[in-house]
Amino acid sequence: MELQAAVRGRRSIRQFRPDAIPRNVLEELLETARWAPSWGNTQPWEITMITGEPLEAFRKANVAAMGNGEPLRNDIPMPETWPEQMKARYMEVGKAVVTSLGLKREDKEGRKRHQVNMAALFGAPCLIVATVPTDVLVEYAMLDVGLLLQTIALAAHDRGLGTCIMASSVHYADLLRRHGSIPGDRRVIMGAVIGYPESEAPINRFERQRADMDIFVKWVG
Numbered sequence: 001m002e003l004q005a006a007v008r009g010r011r012s013i014r015q016f017r018p019d020a021i022p023r024n025v026l027e028e029l030l031e032t033a034r035w036a037p038s039w040g041n042t043q044p045w046e047i048t049m050i051t052g053e054p055l056e057a058f059r060k061a062n063v064a065a066m067g068n069g070e071p072l073r074n075d076i077p078m079p080e081t082w083p084e085q086m087k088a089r090y091m092e093v094g095k096a097v098v099t100s101l102g103l104k105r106e107d108k109e110g111r112k113r114h115q116v117n118m119a120a121l122f123g124a125p126c127l128i129v130a131t132v133p134t135d136v137l138v139e140y141a142m143l144d145v146g147l148l149l150q151t152i153a154l155a156a157h158d159r160g161l162g163t164c165i166m167a168s169s170v171h172y173a174d175l176l177r178r179h180g181s182i183p184g185d186r187r188v189i190m191g192a193v194i195g196y197p198e199s200e201a202p203i204n205r206f207e208r209q210r211a212d213m214d215i216f217v218k219w220v221g
């Protein structure tokens with residue numbers, strides 16, 4: 001796939017077919033992704049690929065923790081507030097997701113079902129968890145992990161796979177440690193689900209928005 005098409009065509013996928021991804025396909029993606037840049041080529045990341053029974057056990061535990069309203073136990077705390085402009089964008093994508101599901105604003109049950117579905121990782125057959133050692137400067141390492149995850153997402157899109165980077169997959173880091181055999185000396189940064197997209201599902205097709213260039217670019221000189 002041509003690069004422009006890959007960058008413009010990649011989107012977050014929130015409904016997957018149940019088909020497992022062959023191991024060699026996942027390996028191919030990771031082989032490409034390991035060429036992502038990192039500060040001083042430190043490559044601080046480690047990737048845990050969770051599939052099969054451990055994934056099902058995690059999915060169940062994550063749904064239960066979310067459903068019980070347990071306080072979040074992320075290794076990286078979630079922001080509680082956002083500047084107004086960013087909040088508006090966040091609300092906008094939330095609305096687009098809910099509308100694509102045919103739900104009305106006041107349909108609390110429907111929205112709750114979506115939350116449960118999100119905790120269940122949108123039915124994806126594989127969860128990618130990026131961790132870094134606890135003794136590295138996390139702000140820098142997070143930048144590197146972001147570059148790695150975007151590279152994985154693009155390589156996946158190129159292969160007809162879909163991804164969704166998901167903060168909600170790392171809300172309960174202890175559950176990931178338990179079911180993903182992630183050692184205690186690693187910080188869980190971010191997860192991304194991957195699988196074959198349900199391409200026709202409206203939740204995978206709604207129009208996405210981006211700020212115009214003049215909103216976020218300043219030219220000097």
Ligand SMILES: Cc1cc2nc3c(=O)[nH]c(=O)nc-3n(C[C@H](O)[C@H](O)[C@H](O)COP(=O)(O)O)c2cc1C
Nearest residue numbers: 010011012014093118164165166167168169190208
């Ligand atoms: C760090 C990060 C965390 C995210 N967490 C979630 C999540 O928990 N649930 C979800 O549905 N989407 C999540 N997303 C996807 C974003 O909503 C999505 O990237 C954004 O709306 C832009 O849309 P696009 O990826 O389709 O271009 C996350 C994305 C990033 C980069």
